[in-house]
Amino acid sequence: MARASGQAIDQLTPADFTHSASGVHYRVYAENNAAMLAFDRPDDPAMHGTRRLQYFIGSGHRGRTYLFSLDGFFFESPINWYAQKKVWDTAPAFQDAKFMPMNLPAYPGCLNCHTSASRAPIAGTENKYDMPLFAHDGITCERCHGDNAAHIATGKGEIVNPSKLAPARRDDVCMQCHLEGNVAIEQPHRKLANYHPGEDLGDDVHYFIYVDQESQQIRALGQSEALWQSVCKIKSGDKMTCTTCHDPHSTPAPEKRVAFYRAKCLTCHTDAFGAQHHADQPDCTSCHMPRTNTSNVAHTQATDHRILKLPMMPLQTLQTGAAAQLVRFPPQTQPQLPAPSVSVGEAAAAAVQSASQPATTPAPAGDARDLALAWESIAQEGHADAAIEAERYLNQSILEHPDDPVLLDSLAFFAQRRGDTAKARELYEHALRADPTMIDAAANLGVIEARTGNYNRAAELWAPAFARAPGRSSIGMNLAHISCDTGQFDKARAFGARVLQFNPDSPSAKNFAKALAADPPNCKAR
Numbered sequence: 001m002a003r004a005s006g007q008a009i010d011q012l013t014p015a016d017f018t019h020s021a022s023g024v025h026y027r028v029y030a031e032n033n034a035a036m037l038a039f040d041r042p043d044d045p046a047m048h049g050t051r052r053l054q055y056f057i058g059s060g061h062r063g064r065t066y067l068f069s070l071d072g073f074f075f076e077s078p079i080n081w082y083a084q085k086k087v088w089d090t091a092p093a094f095q096d097a098k099f100m101p102m103n104l105p106a107y108p109g110c111l112n113c114h115t116s117a118s119r120a121p122i123a124g125t126e127n128k129y130d131m132p133l134f135a136h137d138g139i140t141c142e143r144c145h146g147d148n149a150a151h152i153a154t155g156k157g158e159i160v161n162p163s164k165l166a167p168a169r170r171d172d173v174c175m176q177c178h179l180e181g182n183v184a185i186e187q188p189h190r191k192l193a194n195y196h197p198g199e200d201l202g203d204d205v206h207y208f209i210y211v212d213q214e215s216q217q218i219r220a221l222g223q224s225e226a227l228w229q230s231v232c233k234i235k236s237g238d239k240m241t242c243t244t245c246h247d248p249h250s251t252p253a254p255e256k257r258v259a260f261y262r263a264k265c266l267t268c269h270t271d272a273f274g275a276q277h278h279a280d281q282p283d284c285t286s287c288h289m290p291r292t293n294t295s296n297v298a299h300t301q302a303t304d305h306r307i308l309k310l311p312m313m314p315l316q317t318l319q320t321g322a323a324a325q326l327v328r329f330p331p332q333t334q335p336q337l338p339a340p341s342v343s344v345g346e347a348a349a350a351a352v353q354s355a356s357q358p359a360t361t362p363a364p365a366g367d368a369r370d371l372a373l374a375w376e377s378i379a380q381e382g383h384a385d386a387a388i389e390a391e392r393y394l395n396q397s398i399l400e401h402p403d404d405p406v407l408l409d410s411l412a413f414f415a416q417r418r419g420d421t422a423k424a425r426e427l428y429e430h431a432l433r434a435d436p437t438m439i440d441a442a443a444n445l446g447v448i449e450a451r452t453g454n455y456n457r458a459a460e461l462w463a464p465a466f467a468r469a470p471g472r473s474s475i476g477m478n479l480a481h482i483s484c485d486t487g488q489f490d491k492a493r494a495f496g497a498r499v500l501q502f503n504p505d506s507p508s509a510k511n512f513a514k515a516l517a518a519d520p521p522n523c524k525a526r
Contacts, residue, residue, distance in 0.1 A: 001059070001139035001248070004114040008035035008053035008066050013081050015088040024100045024505070026079050026088070028053070028066075037068065037077055039100060039504075047100075047505055053077060055133060057114045062302075065091070067106050070502060073128045073470060074106035100505035103471035109184075112193050113177035116140040120193065124437035125468045144173050144248060146197045160197040167238035171224070171330070172201035174242040179224040181207035181329055183374040188404065208374040212324035212383075225329050226305035233307075236268070258283045324385060326374050368397035369407065376410050387414075405435035413444060421448050439465045443475050455482045466498075473503045480512060484523035492516060492523075 012035050015028035024047075027038040040048035051068040058064040062084055066077040078101045080091050094101045105127035111118035117135035122128045141148050141159075150157025162173045176195050186192065190204040209225060223242070227233050233240050245264045252260035265284045266274045281287070285303065292304045372393035379386035391414050398407050412427030428445035431438055446461035459482060466475040480495035493516055499509040515522035 001143070002137075003059040004138045005055060005057050005111075005134065006137035008056050009033060010056070011060065012053075013064075013088075015079065015081075017088055019079075019090055019100075021096045022090075022098050022100055022505075024078075028079070028088070035066070037066070037079075039078070039102075041100075041505075046510070049504055051077070051102075057110060059138075065110075067133070069129075071128075071470070072122075072130075073125070073502075074133065075102065075127065075471060075502075076104040076106055078102050078104070099507060102505065103473060103503040105469075105471055109192060114139070116142065118193070120191070126439065127471070128468070143176075144197055162197060163243065165198055167241070168330075169198055169200065171241055172199070173197050175224045175330070176201055178242070179207055179329070180222045181225060182210040183208045183326070183377045185370045185373050188369075188401075206370045206374075207329045208326045208370070209329050210324065210326055210378050210383075222302070223305045227307075228330065230305065230307035231309060232268070261285055324383070326371060326378070326389075328370075368393050369401060369404070372397045372407065373410065390414075403430075403434050405431040405438055405441070408434065409438055409441045409444075412441065416444060416448065421452075424448060437468070439469050439472065439475075443472070443478075446475075446478065450478065450482055455486055458482060466495075470498060471502050473499045473506050473509065477506075477508050477512065480509075481523065484512075484516065484521065489516065489521050492521075 009030060012028065012030055014030075015026055018025045022041070023043065024039055024041050027036075029036055029038070035053040037051045037053050038049070039051075051070075053066040053068050055067040056064045057067065060081075060083050063080055063082040065080050067074050068077060069075070076091060078090055078094070079088050081088055089095065090097060091101060091104060106129075107127065108118065108120055111134060115134035115136070116139060119129045119133060122130065144160070144162055145151075146160040148157070148159050151159045160173075162170050165173070172195075176192065184192075185206045185208070187204055187206065192205050195201055195204045227240075227242070236244075245261065259282065262274070262282050262284050269277075278287075288307050288309070289303050289305065290308075292302060372390055375386045375390035375393060379390050390410070394407060394411050394414070398404070398411060401407055408427050408431035412424045412431060415421075415427060416424035425445065425448055428441045428448070431441045432445070435441075442461040442465040446458040446465075449455075449461065450458035459479065462475050462479050466472060466479060470476065476495050476499035480492045480499070483489075483492035483495060493513070496509050496512050496516065499506055500513065503509065515524075
């Protein structure tokens with residue numbers, strides 16, 4: 001954890017490769033004590049440049065992501081170092097991208113779990129930060145032990161000892177970074193960064209797991225939800241936690257790893273069991289906790305913390321046999337050992353399902369907002385049925401929170417998608433009155449205004465949003481097009497250039513720049 005972030009120049013791994021899908025050639029190198037990223041496409045002379053890589057995120061065990069900034073806005077590098085396979089490749093989800101993803105915002109959620117005392121974005125922005133980006137490299141003592149100023153000053157000041165907390169609060173300390181779920185819903189006026197050891201993590205963030213008929217694949221940071229599915233956890237209950245097997249202050253040397261973890265297993269299973277159970281194979285994890293390809297990070301494997309009884313047990317362990325559901329994690333009740341006739345997967349599903357609500361009944365007060373936003377997030381991933389659930393819960397939750405800008409923005413988007421522009425305009429305006437800095441609401445309302453010919457109003461909405469989020473190429477191109485359509489060619493060129501500054505491989509921006517260079521300028525190019 002202490003190596004989870006730092007200065008990019010530290011332990012830099014050089015790169016020199018061409019990404020086959022996009023044809024972009026990348027180099028990573030050190031120059032004048034700075035880490036540099038160079039990019040170019042041989043068949044496109046205009047597409048080349050450099051960025052100074054300022055920070056890295058990731059310990060290097062699985063890999064590293066690098067961050068750079070433009071005008072104070074921080075972005076992830078388009079390429080990552082994948083340590084397990086020792087390769088450079090594009091960022092996760094962009095393996096087959098035809099164009100370079102240079103405008104990936106560095107969000108506070110990533111910084112929170114990899115750095116210490118990271119800054120929040122400047123108000124109204126997604127990814128503009130004051131410098132330095134974080135106070136300390138890596139994860140420091142405060143992440144698990146809370147404020148340690150008095151302890152350092154006196155040598156005996158009180159700090160949080162996670163092992164002495166109630167089980168749920170103890171587990172929260174690890175889950176703040178090792179619980180991923182499918183959806184994480186930050187609570188109103190709260191952020192993950194608000195969490196302090198000893199508090200209830202659920203006061204800041206609620207996590208949900210999406211359960212459907214398809215396999216629930218292992219995620220890179222899904223250790224907590226996986227552990228809850230294990231027979232070991234189900235049998236042990238509150239006695240078992242992450243630190244049962246892991247010492248957060250040290251890692252066993254490679255040559256001692258097998259013996260170290262075998263001893264952890266035999267603490268419960270006893271030496272007598274170990275003597276007769278595959279005594280010739282001391283590495284318990286090779287069968288019961290195999291390394292499995294993760295579903296959300298390319299070139300990466302994660303240890304399967306479900307502690308499978310059989311090495312070939314199928315991945316699907318959260319199957320409920322019902323329609324797709326969202327279940328809150330962790331469940332509000334401790335999982336119980338299943339009867340012998342019930343599979344491990346069914347027991348785990350029952351444990352997490354205990355906190356879910358039947359799809360045919362209204363959610364309890366306070367839960368509808370979580371479910372509305374969680375279903376909406378699942379719908380954005382392409383699950384069509386999730387949109388129905390999202391809108392249903394949105395209509396319920398807005399009655400409880402009539403001025404919640406996030407709910408208003410979401411309802412407005414559903415209305416806009418249905419073609420009900422009058423309702424969408426009303427909801428977007430309401431959302432922006434509640435929070436004038438909402439970038440999505442301004443962007444989408446601007447589209448409605450532009451399509452009705454109200455270009456001035458559209459520009460009033462888009463211009464400040466683009467200034468606060470210049471990585472949003474679509475907003476910049478919308479401004480460029482309406483400027484061109486109204487004969488403001490210099491302004492159109494300026495907006496197009498700003499888009500290319502932050503997204504130099506944008507096809508629409510490059511085509512638009514060529515069209516504007518024509519005589520007369522062609523405003524219809526896309």
